[in-house]
Amino acid sequence: MLARALTYTIEGLHTRAVNVEVDIRAGLPSFTIVGLADAAVREARERVRAAILNSGYDFPERRITANLAPGDVPKAGPGLDLALACAVLAASGQLPPERLESHALFGELSLDGEVRPCHGTLAIAQAAREEGLHALVLAGARAREAALVEGLHVAVAERLASAARVLSGGPGDPLPAPRPHDKESERLGEAAGSSGGSGHLDLADVRGQSQAVEALILAAAGEHNLLLSGPPGTGKTMLAQRLPSILPPLTRAEAIEVTRIHSITGLLEDGELIDRRPFRAPHHSITTAGLVGGARRGWVGEVVLAHRGVLFLDELSEFARSTLDALRQPLEDGRVAIVRASHSAVYPARFALIAATNPCPCGYHGEGEQCRCGEADLARHRRRLSGPLLDRIDLIAHLQRPGARRTTRADGRDQADAPAISSVEARERVVRARERQSTRLHEEGVSANAHMDAPMLRRHMALSEGAEQLLRGAQERGTMSARGIARVLRVARTAADLDGSARTREQDVALVLSLRAQEAGKGRRAA
Amino acid sequence: MSPHRTAADGAFPAVAAAAVEATRGGPTSAFPGGALEDPRRDACPACLRRAWLLATLSARLAYRARDPEGLLQALALSDQELIRALGGRHKRELFERHARFERSQLPAAEGVRRICHHDPLYHPALRGAGAPPMLHVAGGFERMHALLAQPTVAIVGTRRASDYGMEVAYGLARGMAASGITVVSGLAEGIAAAAHQGALPTGGRTVTVMAGGVDVANPASWRGLHRRIAAEGCALAELPCGAIARGWCHIARARIVTALARVVIVVEAHERPAELLHARLAAATGATIAAVPGRVSAPGARGPHQLLREGALLVREPQDVLDALYGVGVHRAAVSRPAPGGRLRAVLDQVGAGNDTVAKLTAGAALQGAPAHEVLVALAELELGGAVARGDGGRYVVCM
Numbered sequence: 001m002l003a004r005a006l007t008y009t010i011e012g013l014h015t016r017a018v019n020v021e022v023d024i025r026a027g028l029p030s031f032t033i034v035g036l037a038d039a040a041v042r043e044a045r046e047r048v049r050a051a052i053l054n055s056g057y058d059f060p061e062r063r064i065t066a067n068l069a070p071g072d073v074p075k076a077g078p079g080l081d082l083a084l085a086c087a088v089l090a091a092s093g094q095l096p097p098e099r100l101e102s103h104a105l106f107g108e109l110s111l112d113g114e115v116r117p118c119h120g121t122l123a124i125a126q127a128a129r130e131e132g133l134h135a136l137v138l139a140g141a142r143a144r145e146a147a148l149v150e151g152l153h154v155a156v157a158e159r160l161a162s163a164a165r166v167l168s169g170g171p172g173d174p175l176p177a178p179r180p181h182d183k184e185s186e187r188l189g190e191a192a193g194s195s196g197g198s199g200h201l202d203l204a205d206v207r208g209q210s211q212a213v214e215a216l217i218l219a220a221a222g223e224h225n226l227l228l229s230g231p232p233g234t235g236k237t238m239l240a241q242r243l244p245s246i247l248p249p250l251t252r253a254e255a256i257e258v259t260r261i262h263s264i265t266g267l268l269e270d271g272e273l274i275d276r277r278p279f280r281a282p283h284h285s286i287t288t289a290g291l292v293g294g295a296r297r298g299w300v301g302e303v304v305l306a307h308r309g310v311l312f313l314d315e316l317s318e319f320a321r322s323t324l325d326a327l328r329q330p331l332e333d334g335r336v337a338i339v340r341a342s343h344s345a346v347y348p349a350r351f352a353l354i355a356a357t358n359p360c361p362c363g364y365h366g367e368g369e370q371c372r373c374g375e376a377d378l379a380r381h382r383r384r385l386s387g388p389l390l391d392r393i394d395l396i397a398h399l400q401r402p403g404a405r406r407t408t409r410a411d412g413r414d415q416a417d418a419p420a421i422s423s424v425e426a427r428e429r430v431v432r433a434r435e436r437q438s439t440r441l442h443e444e445g446v447s448a449n450a451h452m453d454a455p456m457l458r459r460h461m462a463l464s465e466g467a468e469q470l471l472r473g474a475q476e477r478g479t480m481s482a483r484g485i486a487r488v489l490r491v492a493r494t495a496a497d498l499d500g501s502a503r504t505r506e507q508d509v510a511l512v513l514s515l516r517a518q519e520a521g522k523g524r525r526a527a
Numbered sequence: 528m529s530p531h532r533t534a535a536d537g538a539f540p541a542v543a544a545a546a547v548e549a550t551r552g553g554p555t556s557a558f559p560g561g562a563l564e565d566p567r568r569d570a571c572p573a574c575l576r577r578a579w580l581l582a583t584l585s586a587r588l589a590y591r592a593r594d595p596e597g598l599l600q601a602l603a604l605s606d607q608e609l610i611r612a613l614g615g616r617h618k619r620e621l622f623e624r625h626a627r628f629e630r631s632q633l634p635a636a637e638g639v640r641r642i643c644h645h646d647p648l649y650h651p652a653l654r655g656a657g658a659p660p661m662l663h664v665a666g667g668f669e670r671m672h673a674l675l676a677q678p679t680v681a682i683v684g685t686r687r688a689s690d691y692g693m694e695v696a697y698g699l700a701r702g703m704a705a706s707g708i709t710v711v712s713g714l715a716e717g718i719a720a721a722a723h724q725g726a727l728p729t730g731g732r733t734v735t736v737m738a739g740g741v742d743v744a745n746p747a748s749w750r751g752l753h754r755r756i757a758a759e760g761c762a763l764a765e766l767p768c769g770a771i772a773r774g775w776c777h778i779a780r781a782r783i784v785t786a787l788a789r790v791v792i793v794v795e796a797h798e799r800p801a802e803l804l805h806a807r808l809a810a811a812t813g814a815t816i817a818a819v820p821g822r823v824s825a826p827g828a829r830g831p832h833q834l835l836r837e838g839a840l841l842v843r844e845p846q847d848v849l850d851a852l853y854g855v856g857v858h859r860a861a862v863s864r865p866a867p868g869g870r871l872r873a874v875l876d877q878v879g880a881g882n883d884t885v886a887k888l889t890a891g892a893a894l895q896g897a898p899a900h901e902v903l904v905a906l907a908e909l910e911l912g913g914a915v916a917r918g919d920g921g922r923y924v925v926c927m
Contacts, residue, residue, distance in 0.1 A: 208886070209886075210886060211884075211885050211886060229920075229921070230920070231920075359919060359920055365919055365920070375686055375687055375716055375717075379748065396921065397921075398884075398920050398921025398922075400884055400886070400920060400921075400922075466904075470904075470907060470908065470911065473908075473911055473912070474911040477911065477912070477913065479910075479911050479913065480911070506904050507900035507901075507903060507904055509907065510900070510903040510904040510905075510906065510907035510908075511900070511903050513903075513906075513907040513910065513911070514885055514903055514906060514907065
């Protein structure tokens with residue numbers, strides 16, 4: 001007898017529908033699975049047999065052939081167990097086969113017949129919805145995640161027997177109550193595996209460095225790429241770690257996108273919607289494949305995990321040159337195309353790059369006589385940072401050590417201790433600025449100022465007279481290239497948005513000019 | 528100052544070729560009179576052979592680089608003496624190769640011409656003992672002649688220069704070139720490169736002396752500047768085309784730079800003999816030694832301060848050099864950029880006073896009362912106008 005069940009497998013970030021066909025006929029007892037199954041799927045035989053027997057059903061002692069169609073798509077992961085078991089039950093007459101046509105099944109089976117959650121539930125729910133299936137049957141632990149997809153009936157089956165009940169027309173198990181959880185920010189910090197994503201860090205901890213704080217707020221508000229440069233101990237990492245606390249929340253569509261990626265990669269722990277932007281901070285020993293993906297089929301890199309969020313590279317100059325070069329495409333196009341002999345894929349990777357670096361290998365260049373680096377060391381350091389990568393960085397904030405001589409204010413407090421803006425205030429400014437951007441850029445199909453192209457700049461800049469004069473002067477004197485000016489304009493627009501100004505004023509342009517990447521200095525080759 | 532250095536009339540006094548030949552070995556080539564760019568004009572085989580010999584003995588000369596005086600003495604030796612002094616085990620072979628030398632043995636490079644001291648148009652400053660007997664020229668004889676006919680100033684200094692030093696070197700060179708003076712230096716990291724960059728835009732008024740072959744950019748990362756100087760200004764070298772620069776070549780090059788210059792300005796130099804080499808050599812050639820002062824605490828200012836203590840001319844701006852060349856007030860420096868006024872002036876002065884970051888400018892008592900955004904606008908205007916630039920650590924530096 002023949003039975004069919006529907007399920008999905010995940011390839012990279014995409015889902016592929018899989019038809020599980022089970023044929024049972026007379027012969028020596030055997031259970032064969034064909035159709036490009038990986039190790040986890042082949043092991044399903046043992047799990048399915050035990051789960052069926054332990055759930056009180058009969059396991060047919062006959063010749064069982066399971067085919068996973070289409071035959072050219074590699075099937076991976078244990079999520080096919082449930083569909084296999086149900087197809088075997090239907091083929092052996094223990095389950096009415098009608099509803100198997102309209103219900104997708106997704107879940108791993110334990111030996112005692114329990115249904116376990118699998119990675120990528122959200123993506124599979126989306127696929128089931130798109131295909132117009134009646135319902136998706138899956139484990140309770142992931143039901144909330146699947147329920148994020150509107151218009152899809154989610155049936156909970158905690159055990160194989162419950163799944164059989166649903167397929168016979170009965171009710172599913174009740175949805176488990178949401179786990180009480182701690183602050184969302186902490187959850188995200190954990191889920192994203194970030195080193196510094198905790199919500200406890202506040203910008204108010206930063207003393208002085210007002211220019212760098214301003215640059216950080218600009219980067220957060222407009223999704224601009226930022227480089228923090230300065231000697232050790234000036235607070236580069238400290239600042240970057242506080243970035244998540246001022247990032248604007250994800251929109252619903254973005255949140256689904258991010259949750260989907262994190263669900264597939266197994267970074268989503270409790271199946272709730274991620275509403276805070278990802279913050280990824282890989283160590284500088286990361287390989288190119290680790291950063292952009294492509295190590296093996298379906299493996300995504302840090303740039304994809306940072307999609308819609310922030311990728312923070314501390315000690316930028318310590319990263320391998322080839323690894324940094326691999327960032328060029330995602331920074332330019334907001335996606336990464338992986339092509340390998342065995343597979344190829346395009347993944348979304350639109351993130352803001354925040355990088356931190358010392359000004360030279362020893363860290364003290366530009367700090368008087370302290371630097372002990374040779375000219376060749378300096379040249380090598382500049383070479384590594386310069387070129388195509390630096391070309392895509394919109395803002396450079398130089399952090400300086402507070403000088404020994406400080407001016408004391410009237411109240412006796414040190415000037416360098418001037419209170420910095422708190423994260424709550426900063427985030428409010430950022431959120432408002434982002435709202436202004438999205439209203440303005442809504443029809444252009446981009447979400448932030450950083451993604452405006454030249455025609456959009458012409459339409460939306462609204463330069464004040466003074467600002468225009470300033471930039472025209474720069475262009476006429478040849479001090480700045482057209483590309484450099486476009487970059488300044490994009491960030492200046494964000495500066496104006498942060499201040500709530502409809503026009504881009506002279507002071508916005510001036511602020512950004514003080515934070516721009518420099519062109520090669522005199523007697524030097526690169527900034 | 529020797530009379531042949533005041534080449535104000537634009538032509539070198541013709542030196543009787545015969546007189547030179549008597550001191551230097553046999554004449555061989557005929558020097559076509561008239562057009563400088565006559566394709567037949569070339570160095571004579573004896574002088575070409577000298578360049579070949581130096582390149583051949585380059586590794587052995589490198590041992591002498593630690594003692595500049597000894598090196599310069601070695602360079603003043605005749606071919607035979609040089610082989611005997613440095614030839615080691617290969618003396619006989621070297622003598623044989625020396626005797627068999629042919630013009631075609633010396634590599635040629637496109638656009639590179641050669642001129643030797645037997646030519647009446649060879650620069651008179653290079654006719655002394657120990658001076659190179661021939662030069663490879665990139666950029667053409669005519670341009671070399673025109674550039675060296677103008678008053679010449681060498682701008683030299685350390686390779687590890689501060690942003691301040693680079694700006695000063697750049698600004699001085701720019702001002703000097705605008706006033707019709709040719710800036711001479713040797714292509715190198717730091718002050719020298721900044722000086723070349725400053726002088727180039729004004730009609731390519733710069734001459735670089737290469738340490739290796741005239742066609743070899745050294746340091747290689749400066750090949751862009753090297754190419755531009757060869758195309759717009761003039762590049763000279765003593766060694767044959769393609770020769771790699773070794774340690775001794777930089778000392779040998781310094782003697783050409785100082786010989787060509789009437790004033791040698793040291794912008795920034797650490798207190799090391801190698802960095803003050805140009806000034807020491809200038810003392811021997813009779814050129815005016817000048818130095819740019821700096822902060823007493825800056826390591827790069829120690830060299831210039833040392834020179835100033837010894838009586839060097841103090842240089843703050845191009846006008847100081849013009850005064851030394853032409854007499855006080857005779858020749859006014861060309862004004863390249865109008866000085867900013869009003870609020871820009873106040874900000875510029877504060878940057879010059881050492882308040883070199885936005886934080887210092889806005890927080891300090893310097894510009895009391897000025898709102899931060901006004902300071903930023905002023906800084907942007909100054910930077911875009913070229914009055915300030917930014918160096919290491921994003922600090923602002925005043926441009927000259």
